[in-house]
Amino acid sequence: MSEEIEEIKRRIDIVDLVSSYLKLKKVGTSYKALCPFHQETQPSFYVSPEKQIFKCFGCGKGGSIFDFIMEMEGLEFPEAVKFLAERAGVKLKKFEKEEYRKDQELKLRLYRLNRLAASFFHKILIGKPKAQFVRDYLEKRRISQESIERFFLGYAPASYDLLSNFLKTKGSSLLDAQQAGLVMPSEKKKGEYYDRFRDRLMFPICDLLGNVVGFSGRAMHETEAGKYINSPDTLIYSKSKLLYGLDKTKQAIKEKGEVIIVEGQMDLISLFQHGYQNVVAPCGTALTSFQLSILRRFTKTVAFAFDQDKAGQAATRRAIELAHQMGFEVKIIVIPFGKDPDECLRENPQLWEKAVAGQMNAVDYYFEKAKEKMGQKQDAFVKREIVQDLLPLIKNLGDSVLQAHYVQQLSLLVDVPEKFLYEALEKITSEREEPISEVAFPRPKVNIEERLVGLVLFMPEFQADFFNRINYQDFKDPKLQNLVLKLKEVYNQNVSFNLSSIKKRFPRLATTIDFLILPFESNPGEETLHREYQEYLARFLAAKNEKIQKEYEEKIKEAEAAGDRVKIKKLIREFQEKIIRKDGPTNK
Ligand SMILES: [Zn+2]
Known part of the structure; x- marks a missing residue:
């Protein structure tokens, strides 16, 4: 088996494979993309062609081509091997593992x-x-x-x-x-x-x-x-991954080159009956990036058919932004009089036909809404609201020609010079990112522990400071504890170490190390690396101090209950020393 797996790995390039699902962007020696396995607005999903691995620093998923296919297609390992063997043209000897067989039977x-x-x-x-x-x-x-x-x-x-x-x-x-x-x-x-x-x-x-x-x-x-x-999520069903109707409509979607997204099953069936068979409905969730990545196999154009009210809602807006980020062309089918597609078709099929024929580019749609809002007033605050609403959408388009087009439109609409709009556009990522993700989909936190160790591995000059301030026991993740302990031993012997020597010395940790340094390989520049190190270190220490503080609060409470004043004093002194010693007086 292992020979066959090696052969598949030789024949399939991870960048090719991932590209058939996601839009990859080259950064330095790696590629990055929006992670298909969790919701995010800033890419933290990396692929390394050199090491033939992927890793998401948002949700932690990572591994080889096999891991990727298992996640992406919802397959078990042996199925993933079969899947990729076929793609690679490798013949497999029959094999089945007990575990796999049991799962398969269930x-x-x-x-x-x-x-x-x-x-x-x-x-x-x-x-x-x-x-x-x-x-x-x-x-x-x-x-x-x-x-x-x-x-x-x-x-x-x-x-x-x-x-x-x-x-x-x-x-x-x-x-x-x-x-x-x-x-x-x-x-x-x-x-x-x-x-x-x-x-x-x-x-x-x-x-x-x-x-x-x-x-x-x-x-x-x-x-x-x-x-x-x-149904609840089960071994064979996950509602964030499936789209209602797609098994029956995928062919029509391919042929029409467009998929209409409706909200409910009734809408879908009604459309299907009326000959609009290129349609899907999410099952009781907002559209996820996983679902979008499935749709991308069939088309590059999505058209949202929601009533006016829904199109204005945060979840729809978020789905539209996601689709833009994934390179879809996004349309909106506006159904008049606040009706849903099913109602509209029952009462007046011609009205629906007209709505489909008149579908608008999503950005144009939001521009139209903005024009209505603006009216004749030229109110400065309304202008600001409009700019704040539209700029993120424009930023999201990625394509600079499209951006230039819409910045010009916006400049005309609000009567503000393009120059200022471009400046605002530049600033957008950092300012917009947090509020969006907090309101709509909480973004998984960056794993501070992983980042910190990655930085120390990548930049030897951080080693002295790092080992001075941090013990391996301070890490929560046992895998990292183990790695930091080993690094510390090497550090103590040689004073300093570099990447290749470490990998040679601990061959079994080589893959872990590759993962950890992946985000830094795009070479963000010394200044950024230093800033990141300081930031992650501060957050790491803060988390640790919080833990110590809780510990001592408990102990002091106990001593208070026992009326042991000597012990209380001793505990307070101990606590202060611990925090100061590890953190350095300036950080206290
Ligand atoms: Zn992820």
Whole structure:
């Protein structure tokens, strides 16, 4: 096996592979991109062609081509090997690991359970008298018989055990059914389960190959549980990675060269019925970069079809910015009178056709909105608001021709010289980044420990200061503790060390070291490196001091409770010494 893996590695270049999913930008000897595995506005995902590895410093994911494919395609290691072997044209001898086989078997059982449940719900919907009111409802919503079949709609009756009992008669284990998200364990009776979906119109959610992997259920009567509930994430279903309908619409998306994004399943089915088959709907989340990276395999143009109100909302705006960053052309289909696509199609299909024909470039759309806001007033504060709203969007376009075009437009609109707008544009990243990410999607923190060790490895001149102030026990991550301990030993022997000597000496740590220095290899310049070192060091020490402080607060409280004044004094002195000694008097 290992020979075959080596052969695949030789034949597939990680930069080529990652490029087929993400837009990479060259920086120094590496490449970077927005991480597909977490939400971010500034790229912290790096690929090193030299070392054939990737690493995200936002979420920590990293590894070889195999790790990348496992994450990206949701595959287990052996599947990823098969996937890449095919791409590389390497023939594999058959192999299967016990662990993998077990997982595979569970997956197959979960697929089967979901399929069983889907046909159970479907049969009830189309045949049972108690589902008549659901059929009436669908007719009222003009959902055709053909659509009910194609999307395999169903009805989960208002019962706690109908599905569970059915699955039992089919010889399925309810423990598996729980893992499939179909039933939930009873709190009162141990070992018993009850149905998750009750009195709901059921939309099966399929993966790209058309396997049912989960459900979205729409309440048929008022309920506290919410109008829509979805399957929880399971071994085969992750709602931030799947797009409703894509298994049935991917071909049309490819052919049309555009994908229409709608909000709900009803919108999607309605559009499909009316011949607009290049459409997807996220399953109850805002569009994620993962979902966008899947869509990129089929098209480079996305069109958001939300009502006016939604287009103004932060989540939509955020999805639009993400799509821009990933190199999509982004359009907006504006549906008049605040309607959603389904309503619009039912009431006035011509109006919808007009809206699609008149779809606007997203930036133009926000410009139109700004013009309305501005009116005749020429109010300075309104101008500022407009500039603050539009500039980040322009910045996001990346392309300098597009940027120049829109800066000019903006200059005309608010009657401010382009020069000032360009200055503001330059400043934008640092000022805008924090508020956006905090409000919409919290950005994972930079791993200070990793960065700090990376800097010390990359810049030998930091070593003396670093080892003077920091012990290996101060690190939380055991892997880093181990590395810092080893480095310290070498440092003590040789006074100073360099990268290649360290890697030679600890060959098993070479990959870890490669990861750690990756962000600095773009050579950001000495000044930046020094500033970063000071910043990470300060944050590291602050975190550590906080820990010490908590420790001593506890101890002092205890001593106070015991009335031991001598001990209190001693503890306070100890505490002050600890903080001062490690931190240097200036940082106290
Ligand atoms: Zn990441």
